Amino acid sequence: MPTNKEPQNPTPTFAELGVAxxxxxxxxxxxxxxxxxxxxxxxxxxxxxxxxxxxxxxxxxxxxxxxxxxxxxxxxxxxxxxxxxxxxxxxxxxxxxxxxxxxxxxxxxxxxxxxxxxxxxxxxxxxxxxxxxxxxxxxxxxxxxxxxxxxxxxxxxxxxxxxxxxxxxxxxxxxxxxxxxxxxxxxxxxxxxxxxxxxxxxxxxxxxxxxxxxxxxxxxxAESGEQEFTHEKTEKITFQAHRMDKETILARALQAQGRGRTIIFARTKRSAARVAEDLARRGFTIAAVHGDLGQEAREKSLLAFREGTVDILVATDVAARGIDIDDVTHVINYQVPDDPMTYIHRIGRTGRAGNTGIAITMVGYDELPKWRLINDEFDLGQPEPPQWFSTSPELIAALNIPANVRETVGPPTKVIGAPRGFPERARRPRTGSRRPRR
Missing domain, CATH: 3.40.50.300 (P-loop containing nucleotide triphosphate hydrolases)
Structure with missing residues (x-):
């Protein structure tokens, strides 16, 4: 919900502009x-x-x-x-x-x-x-x-x-x-x-x-200049990450000091569901919004996120233009978006209404060409982001992650919006050989 916090240089009131x-x-x-x-x-x-x-x-x-x-x-x-x-x-x-x-x-x-x-x-x-x-x-x-x-x-x-x-x-x-x-x-x-x-x-x-x-x-x-697409109070942290290491990086990043409400963006419905499920297995309280969910489930997830019942939302870009919450501290791009404007709309979910924010982008090795298009479009000055792993000291320092954090934070939880039976029935490890087909 918009808050219109008092700016340092006060703008006119609505009454002064003749509003009813x-x-x-x-x-x-x-x-x-x-x-x-x-x-x-x-x-x-x-x-x-x-x-x-x-x-x-x-x-x-x-x-x-x-x-x-x-x-x-x-x-x-x-x-x-x-x-x-x-x-x-x-x-x-x-x-x-x-x-x-x-x-x-x-x-x-x-x-x-x-x-x-x-x-x-x-x-x-x-x-x-x-x-x-x-x-x-x-x-x-x-x-x-x-x-x-x-x-x-x-x-x-x-x-x-x-x-x-x-x-x-x-x-x-x-x-x-x-x-x-x-x-x-x-x-x-x-x-x-x-x-x-x-x-x-x-x-x-x-x-x-x-x-x-x-x-x-x-x-x-409201602003001048071609490069003022993003909030000046949004810190952008971009690095290359191996796709097999991204979920572990996420688990560590979500334990960063000062992290509040967080939106994780995935490019596809399948990726969003998989990321939400993985984080829930690690004990995080998660809500999800993507196209495979019914409208009622999506509304339930967004309501839980808005009201603070959960502070982590995993979403596809269907949610990028529908969440108006001023105190999102972190936006994490689990996958690089397909075009530059989507990147702007994603990271615009943080650093709103005078608040500070952090936008993290994990660039898979195969996503580097997409990232370079974004980098060139907005002159971000980072065509070749550094390669970091979940254990890299640079990652820990940049994201303000406490020492000795674990990859799990508690027993498995249920993703808000997910079908019944999750996570117990999902990705259940095999305990024996497969029964032969008849």
Whole structure:
């Protein structure tokens, strides 16, 4: 959840920027009073109903950068029709996890408003979402597939939407999402609406495409300079590791002094499941989020991580854009991501909202070409990371690992989100010869 901690050089308060008193009071009850840079820059433009493209690093307040003016205008703007139970605001996001997070944040800001926020995404029964829409919804947060399904079934009326937001717009407008976005844009044709795009990165081709359906958008960047993709308070530790040694390195790294909530990113569902299972066998309390888990299991895992029931989350990139927690101390790349932007989104989970963080990347020997692409893209100055093993003194010093840590920390545990029977039935050692086939 965003906290908007007091910056050293105070930015304006939401009240000073003219945000509705009801929203100001709701945020103040959560200790949120002053704006982040992206909010300070976008609110005056967005509250005026102008199209804009907002760009800021992950974890620097983009959700309220668009969410507050959306709620404010839906609630009390002469250019927006009176609320009647059909949506006036629509926020489209790429993942289910991000839909849940954005919906929760908007609900916090709208607590004292007569504005109903509804979150729609796949993996949940249609019936409960249809029932919510029948009761009336003023602001919709949703993923493209479920939004289109509900509209085509006649349950979702988008003809009165006055404010459209594409969150994580670089991914939303990528080739995989473009057909779905075009369908949603077609549903809004004929009604005058404001469009806002927000993301941490906005490549040139995406900017060009975005302007084809926006009306003279203002492009706002909260930071200047091409290299300011990552938080300055995030320490990056990168080294080469043998794939057979990575899990032991993980076990030692998770016992580092000062480690708090930690996200471990794997590239594939299979890798994420294997890493979670291995760490659970070593006694760590683990939650997992990946594509082989049902939506209910994924939500259970994320809730446990957010509430602090577990402090280690193993995830694929499905979770990279859906976790908005300010006090993640460590992000560990168990595998190098496939592209530079994914690397930025992963490590952006730490060092948020003024906190410090550590981003660890273990580069397998076969992953060196991928790492070099990332290194060259962001001029990280480390094309050939050092080779460290789980017993290397350099590793122990760099990660602040206490002396004589063990590779196990207790009896086996169960991965939150894993199927029943884990870990007892998984990878059970053989006690005799295999029975011959008949």
């Amino acid at each position: 008193a009801e929203i100001v009071d709701s945020l103040a009850s959560r200790g949120i009073t002053r704006t982040f840079a992206i909010q300070e820059l976008t609110l005056p433009i967005a509250l005026g109903g102008h199209d804009l493209i907002g760009q800021a690093r992950t974890g620097m307040g983009k959700t309220y950068g668009f969410g507050i003016p959306l709620l404010d205008r839906v609630f009390d703007d002469a250019d927006v029709a009176e609320l009647d139970g059909t949506p006036r605001g629509l926020v489209v996001v790429p993942t289910r996890e991000l839909a849940v997070q954005v919906g929760e944040d908007l609900s916090i800001a709208a607590k004292k408003l007569p504005v109903r926020v509804t979150t729609l995404y796949g993996g949940r029964p249609y019936e409960e979402q249809v029932a919510q829409l029948k009761k009336g919804s003023d602001v919709i947060v949703g993923t493209p597939g479920r939004l289109i399904d509900l509209r085509e079934q006649g349950h979702l009326d988008l003809s009165h939407v006055a404010v459209l937001v594409l969150d994580e717009a670089d991914e939303m407008l990528d080739l995989g999402f473009l057909p779905a976005i075009e369908k949603l844009l077609a549903a809004l044709e004929g009604n005058r609406h404001q469009t806002m795009l927000f993301s941490a990165t906005m490549p040139g081709p995406i900017m060009t495409l975005a302007r084809t359906f926006m009306n003279k958008p203002v492009h706002i960047r």
